[in-house]
Amino acid sequence: MSLPASAVPTRINNPMVDIKRPALPNYRPSIWGDRFLSYPTKSMEHDGNLVQHQRLKEEVQRMLRDPVEKLSExxxxxxxxxxxxxxxxxEREIDDLLGRIYEYRLAKSMWKLMKTFTLLLFVFGYLGNKAIKFQVDNKGNFKESLVHDIRGMLCLYEASHxxxxxxxxxxxxxxxxxTKLESMVANDLIPSDLAIQVSRALKRPIRKCLPRVEARHYFAIYKESASCNEVLLKFAKLDFNILQKQHQMELCHLSKWWKDLNVAENLPFARDRVVELYFWGLGGGFEPQYSLSRKIFTKVGKKLRRQLLEYMKLIYNVILDVYEEVEEELSKEGRLYCIYYAKEAWLNDKYVPTPEEYMSIALTSSGYLILTTVTFAGMGEIASKEAFDWLFKHPKILKGAQVICRLMDDIVSNEMEQKRAHIASIIECYMKQHGVSKQEAIEEFQKQLASAWKDINEDFLKPTQVAMPLLERVLNLARVIDLLYKDEDAYTNVGEVMVEGITFLLIDPVPI
Structure with a gap:
């Protein structure tokens, strides 16, 4: 999410003087109405699903702990x-098993064994580029024989991200x-059991996918695969639906909070997007233990979207109320230091942009330091004081996420914002400075986006500076941006990917 640089006032002399504003945006009203107000706000039984869920979980744990007879399985x-x-x-069982597999790979170095799972080990930080060097010929080119191994090539494609x-x-x-996979898709050269998976990967590689959204898509693919484990599939579906109930309860609470603010009357310039913003926070971390993190993200995130000067007093008061509420929660855990960092992030975010320093100001005004900080605040003891100190040093992963947020937002919203007499976007600044076309400017920013993703990846290399769940929160917030701003501003316009995501994650349960 980003707060447009143009939303930050460049001059405030006399608050009584009328301020010339850009044309009012034609924001659509919420398409959800009061749908989410009807969900229960208290915990409820799941018709025996919890008992079955626990039994299936223990079966999966046994599968992971059993002696390794066939490594590929x-x-x-x-x-x-x-x-x-x-x-x-x-997490513990997988990490232990992957450590053993990594040692085995060093001894065997077998492409036949590892080709399908290169990405898996990359994700856990075990492999560098050595895993694929033997697929390059003596001229430094990838072997054309790879085109006959579509599954292996798909995995190599995923790992390259x-x-x-x-x-x-x-x-x-x-x-x-x-190049090879796109050509195969265009010419119908991919077997039907892989075609859907390849097409989706070309649109959204796993590294940039939200885990919860990817899981919902993968249920159908996995069900049809030869290696489908019925126990695991049943467990995953139950887990999804049980968590969905928790998420619905959280959103019901937030929807009531939002409605009590009477936004339509008090903030007519604001986007009515509390459901969409909760989806954003859910993308950042869906796990049950991060409920408080999602609530804080949604409430503070809504305050970052306000754009009229005369409403700043109301917003400020609501912000104080939110922080007071959070203080009460965190005081029970003895973690009030989180509030200090959250307030510091809020204060440090008030920059005034100029055309010459657009990006430095725009990155700050994106609000990602604030949102990441308050997300950490709701993550429990894993978000130690040292973790916040690390975050406030602006590590590569945070800067990468800020760049992704700012550039992807600017690229897809440029045309609309210029119609509303916004200040020059990064695209206009670059075009003027270098004398290039809009398309050339966008191509340059695509290169910068690729570089930003590499910055994120570097902070995942082991040993990591902070615990993996903290890194994953920052990564997931960048993934939300890639989902919602890849082709359009799906947040403001409530685009197809947003509607599909909310429907999949917060409305429709998975058929068991």
Whole structure:
């Protein structure tokens, strides 16, 4: 999410003087109405699903802990657990097993074994580019024989999105696999059991997918796969639906809070997007233990979207109310230091942009430091004081997420905002400075986006500076941007991907 740089006032002399404003935006009203007000706000039984859920979980744990008889089957199991969105239940078991598999790979170095699971080990930080170097010929080109191994090439394509700066071989792998796979899709050369998976990967590689959204899509794919484990699939579906009930309760609470603010009357310039913003926070972290984090994100995030000077007093008062509420929650945990950092983030976010320093101001006005900080505040003891100190040093992963947020937002919203007499966007600034076309400017920013993703990937290399769940929160917020701003501003316009995401995650349960 971003607060447009043009929303920050460049001059305030006399608050009584009428201020010339851009044309009012034609924001659509909420398409959800009072739908989410009808969900229960208190915990409820799940018709025996919790008991069955626990039994199936224990069965999956046994599968992971059983002696390794056929390594490929273990790898398939871990891969499916990740893709189905339930790996948070088995972090210790998976990490231990992957460590053993990594040592085995060093001894065997077998493409036949590892080709389908290169991405899996990349995700956990075990492999660098050495895993794929033996697929390059003596001239430095990828072997054409790879085109006969579509599944292996798909995995190589996915793994290449975890590239970091200096790993040219992965950049070449991405170009090679993208070109070959796109050609195969266009000419119907991919078997039906892989066609849907390949097409989706070309649109949304796993590295940029929200885990919860990806899981919902993967249920159908996994059901039809030869390696489908019925116990795991049933467990994942139950887990999804049980968590969905919790998310619905949270959104009901937030919808009532939002309605009590009487936004339509008090803030007519605002976008009525509390459901969409909760989806944003849910994308940041869907796990049950991060309920408070999602609530804080949604409430504070709504305050970042206000854009009229005369309403700042009302907004400020609501912000104070939110922080007071959060203080009460955190005081029970003895973690009031979180509030200090959250307030510091709020104060440090008030920059005034100029054309010359557009990006430096725009990155700050994106609000991502604030939102990441308050997200950490709701994550429990794992968000230690040291974690907040690390965040306030502006690590690469945070800067990368800010760049992704700012550039993707500017690219898709440029035309609309210029119609409303906004100040020059980053696109106009670049076009004027370098004398290039709009398309050339966008191509340059696409390169910067690719670089920002590499910055994010670098902070995931082991040993990491902070706990993995904290890194994943920042990564997931960047993934939300990629989902909602890839082709359009799906947040403001409530585009197709937003509607589909909310329907999948917050309305329709998974058929068991």
């Amino acid at each position: 273990k790898l398939e199991l871990i891969d499916a657990i990740q893709r189905l969105g339930v790996s948070y239940h088995f 975890l590239s970091v700066h200096g790993e040219d071989i992965l950049d070449e792998a991405l170009k090679f696999c993208t």
